[in-house]
Amino acid sequence: MAKRIWNSTPKKDGYRMPGEYEAQERIWMIWPERGDVWRNGALPAQRAFAEVAEAISRFEPVTMLASDGQYENCRAMCPPEIAVLELSSDDAWARDVGPSFLVDGKGGLRACDWTFNAWGGLVDGLYFPWDKDDRTAEKICELAGADSYRTEGFVLEGGSFHVDGEGTALTTEMCLLSPGRNPSLTKTEIEEKLKEYLNLEKVLWLPDGIDPEETNGHVDDVACFARPGEVVCIWTENPYHPFYEAAHKAYRALETMTDARGRRLKVHKLCCPKRPVRIGENFQLQVSGTAKPRKAGELCIASYANFLLVNGGVIVPQYGDENDALALSQLQAIFPERKVVGVDTREIVYGGGNIHCITQQQPRRAGGTAAEAAASPESSI
Amino acid sequence: MAKRIWNSTPKKDGYRMPGEYEAQERIWMIWPERGDVWRNGALPAQRAFAEVAEAISRFEPVTMLASDGQYENCRAMCPPEIAVLELSSDDAWARDVGPSFLVDGKGGLRACDWTFNAWGGLVDGLYFPWDKDDRTAEKICELAGADSYRTEGFVLEGGSFHVDGEGTALTTEMCLLSPGRNPSLTKTEIEEKLKEYLNLEKVLWLPDGIDPEETNGHVDDVACFARPGEVVCIWTENPYHPFYEAAHKAYRALETMTDARGRRLKVHKLCCPKRPVRIGENFQLQVSGTAKPRKAGELCIASYANFLLVNGGVIVPQYGDENDALALSQLQAIFPERKVVGVDTREIVYGGGNIHCITQQQPRRAGGTAAEAAASPESSI
Numbered sequence: 085m086a087k088r089i090w091n092s093t094p095k096k097d098g099y100r101m102p103g104e105y106e107a108q109e110r111i112w113m114i115w116p117e118r119g120d121v122w123r124n125g126a127l128p129a130q131r132a133f134a135e136v137a138e139a140i141s142r143f144e145p146v147t148m149l150a151s152d153g154q155y156e157n158c159r160a161m162c163p164p165e166i167a168v169l170e171l172s173s174d175d176a177w178a179r180d181v182g183p184s185f186l187v188d189g190k191g192g193l194r195a196c197d198w199t200f201n202a203w204g205g206l207v208d209g210l211y212f213p214w215d216k217d218d219r220t221a222e223k224i225c226e227l228a229g230a231d232s233y234r235t236e237g238f239v240l241e242g243g244s245f246h247v248d249g250e251g252t253a254l255t256t257e258m259c260l261l262s263p264g265r266n267p268s269l270t271k272t273e274i275e276e277k278l279k280e281y282l283n284l285e286k287v288l289w290l291p292d293g294i295d296p297e298e299t300n301g302h303v304d305d306v307a308c309f310a311r312p313g314e315v316v317c318i319w320t321e322n323p324y325h326p327f328y329e330a331a332h333k334a335y336r337a338l339e340t341m342t343d344a345r346g347r348r349l350k351v352h353k354l355c356c357p358k359r360p361v362r363i364g365e366n367f368q369l370q371v372s373g374t375a376k377p378r379k380a381g382e383l384c385i386a387s388y389a390n391f392l393l394v395n396g397g398v399i400v401p402q403y404g405d406e407n408d409a410l411a412l413s414q415l416q417a418i419f420p421e422r423k424v425v426g427v428d429t430r431e432i433v434y435g436g437g438n439i440h441c442i443t444q445q446q447p448r449r450a451g452g453t454a455a456e457a458a459a460s461p462e463s464s465i
Numbered sequence: 466m467a468k469r470i471w472n473s474t475p476k477k478d479g480y481r482m483p484g485e486y487e488a489q490e491r492i493w494m495i496w497p498e499r500g501d502v503w504r505n506g507a508l509p510a511q512r513a514f515a516e517v518a519e520a521i522s523r524f525e526p527v528t529m530l531a532s533d534g535q536y537e538n539c540r541a542m543c544p545p546e547i548a549v550l551e552l553s554s555d556d557a558w559a560r561d562v563g564p565s566f567l568v569d570g571k572g573g574l575r576a577c578d579w580t581f582n583a584w585g586g587l588v589d590g591l592y593f594p595w596d597k598d599d600r601t602a603e604k605i606c607e608l609a610g611a612d613s614y615r616t617e618g619f620v621l622e623g624g625s626f627h628v629d630g631e632g633t634a635l636t637t638e639m640c641l642l643s644p645g646r647n648p649s650l651t652k653t654e655i656e657e658k659l660k661e662y663l664n665l666e667k668v669l670w671l672p673d674g675i676d677p678e679e680t681n682g683h684v685d686d687v688a689c690f691a692r693p694g695e696v697v698c699i700w701t702e703n704p705y706h707p708f709y710e711a712a713h714k715a716y717r718a719l720e721t722m723t724d725a726r727g728r729r730l731k732v733h734k735l736c737c738p739k740r741p742v743r744i745g746e747n748f749q750l751q752v753s754g755t756a757k758p759r760k761a762g763e764l765c766i767a768s769y770a771n772f773l774l775v776n777g778g779v780i781v782p783q784y785g786d787e788n789d790a791l792a793l794s795q796l797q798a799i800f801p802e803r804k805v806v807g808v809d810t811r812e813i814v815y816g817g818g819n820i821h822c823i824t825q826q827q828p829r830r831a832g833g834t835a836a837e838a839a840a841s842p843e844s845s846i
């Protein structure tokens with residue numbers, strides 16, 4: 085019943101992607117299960133996903149999507165207030181395989197269904213195949229009752245950009261200009277695509293992300309909008325920290341930038357973990373020829389910037405690190421109107437992502453503030 | 466988010482199953498795909514299912530549930546107004562594996578999630594395993610936002626009974642007393658279960674169905690309620706017709722029965738196909754050790770009684786038989802307030818069922834007449 089739209093764009097139709105801080109309807113997540121990405125048959129990661137879902141559900145509804153084979157296990161491991169629906173996927177990255185939802189401010193809900201190729205396809209993708217993942221956005225749109233723009237041929241993941249909801253996007257050259265995504269398009273052409281599909285006036289390009297080997301530098305580990313005109317950027321004073329260079333480059337770039345409305349950005353610093361988080365001892369994955377191998381001792385992409393904004397809340401990764409509490413207090417100062425909640429996500433970061441990567445917000449159709457949203461009744465799923 | 470209820474019953478909670486003629490919200494169907502049940506890789510059956518869905522969608526919304534492997538094929542073969550959602554199943558019998566929905570007349574929607582064992586489990590079930598089928602009702606309930614009563618240990622299929630919505634059920638001894646379902650329960654105990662879970666005062670027992678080898682005699686091939694106090698019963702004057710004896714036994718029994726409200730039933734006769742429908746030549750299934758084999762020449766359970774009532778409509782099987790038009794005109798006379806639509810379902814009857822077997826109605830929460838229902842807006846899925 086949800087239609088796919090091929091012959092128009094959100095910009096033409098008056099749809100825009102809201103900022104993550106705008107009122108949300110629910111959060112979509114996907115249940116992890118592959119033994120060649122998640123250790124111990126994915127059980128520790130499943131526990132962490134359930135904890136993230138539980139934390140979010142204190143603020144708004146969560147729908148967890150699980151394969152049929154995992155349905156009963158997922159139902160048993162998630163709290164009863166989490167809706168569990170069947171959906172097959174190649175892994176568990178709702179940010180990157182899910183739809184990017186759009187609203188028109190008149191009650192309309194649509195979405196972009198980007199082409200997904202596992203972060204680089206046959207050039208440097210992280211697993212093969214990815215056909216189930218690429219069907220996921222369409223299925224979520226049908227569940228949400230949202231017509232979708234299928235951007236056939238344009239490869240993009242939700243974690244590779246942030247929007248302020250007022251005409252500006254933030255992204256990285258490292259990712260969007262990577263050879264495994266849209267090698268036939270120039271930077272200008274890519275920017276035009278973003279402007280058409282996210283209804284933007286201006287794209288702010290940061291140079292690098294912090295995970296060149298994984299997502300080729302998704303921006304959602306580096307910086308994001310806190311509200312229109314304000315961004316959060318990771319920061320460390322330690323020149324030996326693995327994220328030092330990317331953090332400083334991003335911070336310096338952001339300081340000089342103005343957004344689509346002409347505002348000079350206010351940049352908030354967010355600390356990095358004191359000690360680089362590494363995959364622990366006794367870490368072993370099932371062997372497969374199709375997923376990037378991961379092993380004990382490897383550096384994890386453990387950034388506090390991979391948090392999620394929900395109605396009235398901020399869900400923040402914690403790593404058992406000395407700086408965990410500092411990250412929470414910095415974010416509480418940036419978001420005094422929200423409740424900041426930390427969740428230990430080491431088992432998720434071992435798989436290559438974090439809270440923002442495993443979630444996808446569906447905005448309220450009618451818009452309104454998060455406080456208003458929290459007061460309204462829920463839909464059935 | 467939909468809860469499972471273990472420690473109460475619909476009768477205790479004031480929920481009842483509405484008659485099929487009451488206002489409906491939507492019809493749920495499941496996409497066929499097994500090559501050992503449906504010929505030619507299920508393609509001809511898929512075409513017939515899509516035609517049934519299209520016919521229903523003229524009256525109310527239809528949601529088709531398909532496995533991930535069939536998702537794109539199902540989406541392509543069904544008209545765009547049919548919603549397609551992912552769901553894994555062991556076959557395609559939404560009547561028997563889906564939930565039996567209940568309402569409380571105050572906007573509440575719940576359902577019975579019967580234990581399913583493929584029409585007889587290891588005694589005389591039709592395929593093995595059936596675990597996906599047995600998870601289906603729970604998944605549909607989550608999609609519909611309906612809390613469900615899980616009748617753990619009580620085996621029943623939706624096609625084995627009809628209700629009038631006013632305290633009466635119609636069923637068969639052949640099916641409900643079969644050794645493959647609830648052998649440890651007496652007839653009285655089974656009747657008590659029905660009364661508790663469907664909120665009934667009276668169960669009307671017919672002796673036999675017409676498919677002892679398949680569903681062990683589901684009533685939905687023999688008789689059903691047209692409205693409170695009135696039933697439709699199959700009929701043939703030809704003593705050589707394979708359904709002659711069961712039809713006459715059922716008709717004679719129904720003539721003498723009174724319903725829960727004390728009304729003597731008015732019985733409408735519905736013809737049978739003139740010539741017994743048989744599986745045609747060149748019929749071949751993929752071989753499997755787990756599904757009942759079917760072969761060319763076999764008698765099909767081709768009854769016109771396996772129709773479906775929808776808001777303002779009656780969807781009726783057609784077999785390319787001389788009596789097709791007679792069946793339509795008889796039903797039009799019984800249901801003058803509804804539009805009668807025939808669909809050629811030979812490819813479905815080759816697999817052992819028909820329109821009623823492959824559909825499951827979700828009633829309107831608030832109740833109301835079908836005409837009112839047809840005038841109200843649809844939900845998103």
